[in-house]
Amino acid sequence: MKKSFVSASIAAALALSSFSAVANSTPQSWQDTLQQAKGQTVYFNAWGGADNINDYIQWAADRIKEEYDVTLKQVKLTDTSDAVNRVLAEKAAGKDTDGSIDLIWINGENFRAMKDNNLLFGPFSQSLPNYINYVDENARQSLTQDFGTPVEGMESPWGMAQVIFMHDTATLSNPPKSIVDLLTYAKANPGRITYPEPPQFLGSTFLKQALYELTPYRKALSQPADSVDFDKITAPLWAYLDQLHKVAWRNGQTFPSSSQEMMRLLDDQEIDVALSFDISAASVQIDKGNLPDTVRSYVFTNGTIGNTHFLAIPYNSGAKAGAQVVANFMLSPEAQIKKQTPTIWGDLSVLSYAKLPASEQAKFDALPRGIATLSIEELGQTLPEPHSSWVEALEKEWRKRYAQ
Numbered sequence: 331m332k333k334s335f336v337s338a339s340i341a342a343a344l345a346l347s348s349f350s351a352v353a354n355s356t357p358q359s360w361q362d363t364l365q366q367a368k369g370q371t372v373y374f375n376a377w378g379g380a381d382n383i384n385d386y387i388q389w390a391a392d393r394i395k396e397e398y399d400v401t402l403k404q405v406k407l408t409d410t411s412d413a414v415n416r417v418l419a420e421k422a423a424g425k426d427t428d429g430s431i432d433l434i435w436i437n438g439e440n441f442r443a444m445k446d447n448n449l450l451f452g453p454f455s456q457s458l459p460n461y462i463n464y465v466d467e468n469a470r471q472s473l474t475q476d477f478g479t480p481v482e483g484m485e486s487p488w489g490m491a492q493v494i495f496m497h498d499t500a501t502l503s504n505p506p507k508s509i510v511d512l513l514t515y516a517k518a519n520p521g522r523i524t525y526p527e528p529p530q531f532l533g534s535t536f537l538k539q540a541l542y543e544l545t546p547y548r549k550a551l552s553q554p555a556d557s558v559d560f561d562k563i564t565a566p567l568w569a570y571l572d573q574l575h576k577v578a579w580r581n582g583q584t585f586p587s588s589s590q591e592m593m594r595l596l597d598d599q600e601i602d603v604a605l606s607f608d609i610s611a612a613s614v615q616i617d618k619g620n621l622p623d624t625v626r627s628y629v630f631t632n633g634t635i636g637n638t639h640f641l642a643i644p645y646n647s648g649a650k651a652g653a654q655v656v657a658n659f660m661l662s663p664e665a666q667i668k669k670q671t672p673t674i675w676g677d678l679s680v681l682s683y684a685k686l687p688a689s690e691q692a693k694f695d696a697l698p699r700g701i702a703t704l705s706i707e708e709l710g711q712t713l714p715e716p717h718s719s720w721v722e723a724l725e726k727e728w729r730k731r732y733a734q
Contacts, residue, residue, distance in 0.1 A: 360459055363651045364398065370652030371401040375413035376435040378406025379588065382614055386675050389668065394659050400652045405431070410440050417449050417644045429646035433653045436485060437639045438477040439718040444642060445484060451643040451650055453483025458654065460661035461486065466682035470712075472638040473680065477718035478552060485640035486657040489669060489677035492636035492709055493535060493629070496596060496604040496612045496702070500624040505603060507631045509543040512603070513574050520577040522602040526592065527585035529725045532605055537724045538716055539635050541567045551716035555723035564724070568731060575732065583734060597621050609709065610676020613700025617673045627702050633711030638680060663690040672700030 378384055384404065391402035407413055413434050420429050436444070444450050455461050465487065467473050472490070474481050497505040506515040516523040526533035542548060544566040550558040575582025579601055586592045592604035593615055606612070615621040641660060643653045659665055663686060666679040683691060699705060 360457075363654055366651035367649075367655040368399045370649040371403060372432040372649050372652040372656050373403050373405055373430065374433045374435070374656065375405045375407055375410075375431050377408070377410060378404065379408065380590070380608075382675055386669060390656075390660065390665060393665075394656060397659070398655050400655050402656055410434065410436055411443075414440050414443055414449075417444065417646070418447060420646060421447070421449060426646050428648035429644050431644050432647040432649045433656055434642050434644065435488065435639065436642045437637060438715070439721050441476050441485060441640065441642065442479040442718045444644075445479060449645050450484045451645050451647060451653075452485075454643065454654055455481075455486035455657065456483045458486060458658040458661060460658050464661060464663065464681040464685050466685060469682055470638065471714065472636070476640065477637065477715045477721075479718055481640070485642040486661065487638050487680040488641050488657075488660055489675075490636065490638050490680055491607045491677065492609060492712055493532075493539060493634035494606055494609050494611070494627045494704065494709075495629065495634075496593070496606065496621075496625055496627050497602060498596060498599075498622060498625050500622065501599065502602050505628060507628065509540045509570070509630070513570060515602075516574055516577045519602065521579050521581075523574070523577070524579035524582075524586055524592070524595075524601055525605060526588055528728045529721075530588060532589050532607055533585065534721050534725055535607065535635055536605065537567065537728060538720065539630075539713070540570060541720075541724070542635065542713055542716075543630075543632070544570055551720060552714070554717055555719040560723060560727075564727065567724075568727070571728075571732070582732070593621060596625065608676060609678065610672040610700050610703045612702035613672045614674075614676060616701055623701060625702055627704050629704065629708070629710050631710075633713045634709075635715060636709075636712035637715045663693070667693050667697065670694070671697055672703045673698070676700060676703060678706075 374387070376387060384406065387404050394400050394402050413431055417429060417431060465473065470490070473487055476485070495505065506512040512523060525536040528534045528537060541564060542551065545563050547563045550563050586595060589604065589606045589611065592601065593611070595601045596604040597620060609627065612621060612625050612627045616623050616625060641657045643650055647653055661681070663681065666681050669675050669677050670679050679694070683694065
């Protein structure tokens with residue numbers, strides 16, 4: 331998901347505010363919520379950079395309208411922080427009701443910024459019927475810890491993602507399976523390796539993946555970046571990138587803007603390895619004719635970074651009931667099965683398989699995996715996200731060193 335950090339000037343202004351977020355202090359029965367939601371329009375701010383994801387959201391909007399008489403309108407973002415800054419600005423202006431945003435696709439430092447600035451409605455997620463019925467908080471730490479920030483019911487899980495790599499088996503049969511191997515391959519094959527430019531979220535994730543593998547101080551990554559010796563911990567990363575950029579695609583002078591561009595470069599045989607946070611990305615693009623059917627996905631031997639992404643409701647939403655209905659529908663087996671279908675999105679479900687009825691388990695079991703989609707077992711170890719403060723710290727240092 332696209333992300334960045336929030337406006338420092340607005341955040342500073344809000345530090346002077348004594349406003350406390352509207353909490354869900356008077357919980358209603360779900361039937362009351364459904365009744366109140368009827369006729370509401372929910373403005374859903376979500377990254378709009380992938381057609382298949384936008385198509386899925388439109389499918390969900392059609393179903394929600396049909397089932398609940400709630401209108402879901404996607405506001406397509408290029409950067410989630412734009413939505414966060416809008417809520418910050420509305421709060422600074424005293425617009426505490428009928429805000430312009432009702433639901434945000436969010437995680438990481440954007441969630442932390444909203445939570446720290448009392449911009450969230452809730453807690454609400456743990457009272458959603460589908461959360462109660464189908465989510466197991468003990469199944470994965472990222473369901474309750476969003477990049478190190480406690481969720482505490484202030485956002486509802488929507489899907490899970492993990493970094494995967496792609497290669498064309500017709501031209502590369504044995505791809506590099508670690509950060510160190512990637513550099514070795516790049517040196518032997520100049521111009522064939524690259525990564526998205528930070529602060530694009532996948533580019534920033536590449537930095538975190540490399541740091542996780544290279545630094546001898548992994549435990550420090552779970553702490554705020556300003557509470558540890560940042561220079562000492564990250565020194566191996568910058569030494570690595572200094573070497574990689576010399577032999578990278580276009581000599582490290584320019585970088586792809588996204589995973590989508592990396593896949594185009596892979597299709598054009600300009601590079602040998604592409605990245606994605608979508609485990610079915612290769613299958614989807616093969617199905618669309620954008621990649622050859624010889625492309626396959628893989629992960630590094632010792633694991634890759636994964637996380638959970640969420641839906642959050644701003645404190646000043648004028649359609650809180652409708653937003654909760656949307657979040658609940660997105661947790662339904664119907665919506666999660668559709669979402670995990672490889673040729674539609676392929677996003678990993680947040681539902682507990684064990685908590686599903688046998689009929690729904692069978693539907694998950696019957697899902698086609700996609701020609702280049704890894705199974706849960708093949709995904710191997712999921713590495714935890716560092717504390718959310720590492721994103722901005724790494725991006726800032728990267729820009730200082732490498733931005734043109």
